Amino acid sequence: DCYEGNGSSYRGITSETVSGKKCQWWNSMSPHSHQKTEDKFPNADLKRNLCRNPDGDRAPWCYTTDPSVRWEYCSVKKC
């Protein structure tokens, strides 16, 4: 699948980053504690560990499960 524009409306099921890391679940604070939670961003579909763009960045991203890498863009292509 692919994302339109900046991916803020991307609702696909990619959960992997550009470097092949798995995404951390949005409702988890481990390994990375963060502020991008479903209750704070109810319209951003921050479900499971799916790649999303809740902060108007240039593409879908996620917090990574690698403790040394806080977040990364995802391996989903622009349409």
Ligand SMILES: O=S(=O)(Nc1cnn(C2CCNCC2)c1)c1cc(Cl)ccc1F
């Ligand atoms: O640390 S965070 O919880 N999450 C965070 C940090 N960097 N990012 C990037 C994610 C991709 N887009 C640019 C910011 C997100 C965080 C920090 C601050 Cl200062 C503001 C919001 C926020 F949530």
